[in-house]
Amino acid sequence: MKIPFLDLKAQYETIKNEIDSAVSEVIQSGHFIMGPNVKQFENEMASYLDVKHAIAVANGTDALILSLDALNIIPGDEVITSPFTFFASAESISRVGAVPVFADIDPKTFNIDPGLVEKKITGKTKAIIPVHIFGQPADMDAMMQIAEKHDLYIIEDACQAIGAQYKGKKAGTIGNTGCFSFFPTKNLGGYGDGGMVITDDDGVAEKIKLLRVHGSSKKYYHSLLGYNSRLDEIQAAVLRVKLKYIDAWNAARREKANLYNKLLKDTPVITPYEAPGSHHVYHLYTILAPERDELQKYLQEKGISTGVYYPLPLHLQEVYKYLGYKKGDLPVAESISEKALSLPLDPEVSEEQIEYVASEIINFYKGR
Ligand SMILES: *Cc1c(COP(=O)(O)O)cnc(C)c1O
Secondary structure, eight states: OBSSSHHHHHHHHHHHHHHHHHHHHHHHOOOSSSHHHHHHHHHHHHHHHSSSSEEEEOOOHHHHHHHHTTTOOOOTTTTEESSSTHHHHHHHHHHOOOOEEEEOOOOTTOOOOOEEEEEEEOTEEEEEOOOOBEEEEEEEEHHHHHHHTTOOOEEETTTTTTEEETTEEEEEEEEEEEEEEETSSEEEEESOOEEEEEEEEHHHHHHHHTTTTTTTEEETTTTOOOBBOOBBHHHHHHHHHHHTTTTHHHHHHHHHHHHHHHHHHTSSSSOOOOOOTTTTTOEEEEOOOTHHHHHHHHHHTTBBBBBBSSOOGGSSSSGGGGGGTTSSSSSSHHHHHHHHHEEOOOOOOOHHHHHHHHHHHHHHTTTO
């Protein structure tokens, strides 16, 4: 059986008519950037997440950069984040001239460890970017307590966690800002790039609205240096269709994750841990597997595509050599990156496919 890691076409087939007519309407309208669909998508997201402001931007990376910029993070400041995430979580910090400081992760949730965050705080620390990795919220009570105590901003990197909840609160709604990505593979993905910042702070919202359009509120008059970070109407139209299904799709992901958990129970792999009070949306279903690389190769031979997220923690990336980290500095992130393997899981993957993947994992470990 051939099983792709992710089948975006399968999802499209389920909503083809709605998508095709939404896209066609945009083309007919002749309005392509930041028009009525973007405005309505912002309203619908604000209402879905129950926040005051939802500001569409060009991608998730920009959502982080514009958040940092709007909160006046400047060169010389330090911002603490996770080493076990997509590069953009740290790249955004460097982009505004600040210094990323990495704190190691919890071995069960793979999210930043609050105790270790506190140890990294210096007089230069201005903010923390907790990342809700793989769709499970970070320990936000602890983050908010640390922020309060040390007077820091919290920017939630919720790019993988739309619809996830922390003690009943939606991911992204707890910190000063929350950042989302609509990259095609995300749980809510467009057919191109897209992103969003959410906040309850009127001042921050106003500044982000200026920043995304060249620091301008009146055309050709510029009050600050901004960016070109707007969302396309076609993407907003697609995302408006898809937003209606996000809770059902996330529920399907959770069901499928549970099936994997059950089928892999008696194998040497460690299945994902869902912390008490957290509602995981399984952007990725990631196991910890002994002999990970051999297992991945074996599964590929059986037609099963898997992914390694992430093979090299950010503190060991070439670009961050100048920060002076070395192997062994953040041992949990380093060890997890050698064992993590993400299995095919999206709302469309069938039970039969999951059973096949699990049975091949069982076969691999048999006799080892
Ligand atoms: C996808 C992602 C981003 C960046 O989003 P883009 O839309 O690709 O710029 C940032 N952080 C995390 C954790 C992500 O998964």
